[in-house]
Amino acid sequence: MKTIIFLWVLMIPTFALRAQDTLAGWTFPTGTSADANPDFGLPANAAMSITAQGGTSAVDFSKNGLTTYSAQTTSWDGGANIKYWQIEVSTIGYKNLKLNSVQTSGGNKPGPRDFKTQYKIGYSGTWSDIPNTTLVTANDWTSAVLSDLSIPTACENKDSVFIRWIMTSDTSSAPPALVMANGVSKIDNIFITGNVAGAGIVELPGEKQINIYPNPCIGAFFVNIDNAGEPFRYEIISSDGRVKFSATTAESSIKIAVADLPPSFYIIRVICENAVAVKQILVLK
Numbered sequence: 001m002k003t004i005i006f007l008w009v010l011m012i013p014t015f016a017l018r019a020q021d022t023l024a025g026w027t028f029p030t031g032t033s034a035d036a037n038p039d040f041g042l043p044a045n046a047a048m049s050i051t052a053q054g055g056t057s058a059v060d061f062s063k064n065g066l067t068t069y070s071a072q073t074t075s076w077d078g079g080a081n082i083k084y085w086q087i088e089v090s091t092i093g094y095k096n097l098k099l100n101s102v103q104t105s106g107g108n109k110p111g112p113r114d115f116k117t118q119y120k121i122g123y124s125g126t127w128s129d130i131p132n133t134t135l136v137t138a139n140d141w142t143s144a145v146l147s148d149l150s151i152p153t154a155c156e157n158k159d160s161v162f163i164r165w166i167m168t169s170d171t172s173s174a175p176p177a178l179v180m181a182n183g184v185s186k187i188d189n190i191f192i193t194g195n196v197a198g199a200g201i202v203e204l205p206g207e208k209q210i211n212i213y214p215n216p217c218i219g220a221f222f223v224n225i226d227n228a229g230e231p232f233r234y235e236i237i238s239s240d241g242r243v244k245f246s247a248t249t250a251e252s253s254i255k256i257a258v259a260d261l262p263p264s265f266y267i268i269r270v271i272c273e274n275a276v277a278v279k280q281i282l283v284l285k
Contacts, residue, residue: 020098020193020278024089026050027189027264028061031069035061040191044090050190053164054083065188066102066141066284067264072186076112076167076179083112084166085187091158094194097151099130100265100280101191103144103165105137105173106184112167113137115144119152122160128152135165137173141188141263142284147215148193157197189265193280210270216282219259225252225270237267258283 025040036049036059052059056073063072076083091097105111117133120126130151135144155161165187172179211224223234235246236256244261258266263285270277 020096020195020280021094023091023094023097023192023194024048024087025189025191026071026087027067028065028069028071031062033061035069035071042090044092048088048090050085050087050187052083053086054079056083056185063186065186067189067262070104070186070188072184074109074111074182074184076183076185077181078170079112079167079179080170081166081168084164085185086162086164087190087192088160088162089192091156091161091192091194093157093197095153095156095197096195097155098193099146099149099151099163099191100189100193100282101146101165102141102188102282103135103137104141104186104188105139106186107139107174109182109184110139110172110174110179111137111183111185112169112179113171113173114167114169115165116168117146117149118164118166119155120162121154121158122162125162127164128154130163137185139173142216142218145216145282147282148280151192156194163192189282191265191280210277210279212268212279212281216284217258218284220255220257221281223254223256223268223270225272230272233271235267235269235271236261237269238264 022040023042024038024045026038028035029039038045050071052073057075060072061069115135117130118127119130137144170178213222231248231250233248236244238244261283263283265280265282268279268281
């Protein structure tokens, strides 16, 4: 089992802090079987793993991903509503759960095109759809992206929650029309995040509204804030906690160039007079 990185949020008195803890995150940094376990998250999830179910090939962690490596399998043929990617997480003590992931399908070995995500509570639970998760993959990392997608409240504060990305048709992402036995499916940068239940997260009257878009972004993104000319500070923080860029401005709308940053998830922290907002953004190439 690999060493897991713990992400903690400093609670600032009188500030409204919207940061979320990472309960479990897979970025597949080593290209080895150790990547089956999360490389980010909470101690309760250190031994959890990602698997492929329903009769696919064994998971290969040595293939290229969005940033480093990814999880890859073949043998998706004939797998509509049968074959799927799966993770398990503990959400004890957490609410407001969010899901992030990116998927791709092989270029000259096209895998399944159509997926959706579902959840179940514990081993004996029943699979239910997570709303708004129809995914159409292609030979890229931009077509099938989930970004801060809300996970149903039924999954909050549970010992065991399973989430799966299940193929919903036998259609391949490119000719031939049907997925062949050698068709490739990859998944990368999976994050389950949430807020500590009943602690630290407060809503202040008149809190400033902050909008960050587009998400995911390529090359640049925008931050809009109703700061009425008051200065605020913003920071870009990498997944390992390093501040990659910071600045102070009084502009209500700013454009932030990220073309020099490697593709990955980043934290955007905006610090105002009476609020701190923390949001996640996916930078693509």
